[in-house]
């Protein structure tokens with residue numbers, strides 16, 4: 001039977017870094033249509049069939065048990081807004097009563113707007129990957145500069161209406177020069193800080209056979 005939890009292929013029970021200033025748990029939603037060469041979650045993003053889905057009941061029971069010790073739940077990816085059943089998943093976790101932060105690359109502003117309007121998300125953390133002009137290279141030719149600029153114009157307009165609900169962050173990947181980083185700062189409206197994240201080189205993506213051996 002189809003369940004929005006089929007898309008959830010990772011769970012961090014406690015994280016001190018995924019929601020600045022909060023102790024959170026993190027659900028990782030599989031799948032991403034982009035092909036960023038620096039992707040840190042490449043198995044989750046592109047080869048999620050190698051990862052087992054989470055057990056909904058066990059995960060919710062664990063979160064419920066620790067509800068008072070957690071400040072929030074992060075829904076990350078992959079790219080969660082590319083998951084067809086994201087709303088159903090968020091409705092399910094809403095019953096926990098935990099604030100929810102959604103991590104996104106910003107590629108679906110209309111969906112973000114709807115999620116915020118429905119109260120399914122409290123905070124949105126949007127990745128700014130670099131200058132708009134460099135998006136084709138930074139996303140493996142998955143996103144054009146023009147499209148990204150238009151998406152972000154819409155996101156910034158939304159964020160100005162609800163500034164307390166938005167975070168913008170940029171990872172200092174090796175492809176970005178100092179000029180690029182300065183351009184990122186210029187692209188994001190001045191009223192928002194940019195949260196700079198250090199780049200940690202991803203581990204090589206295992207071959208399917210290697211993966212099966214290490215996870216059997």
Ligand code: SF4
Nearest residue numbers: 032034035036039078
């Ligand atoms: S948008 Fe994020 S999840 Fe998707 S490929 Fe790029 S880094 Fe990976």
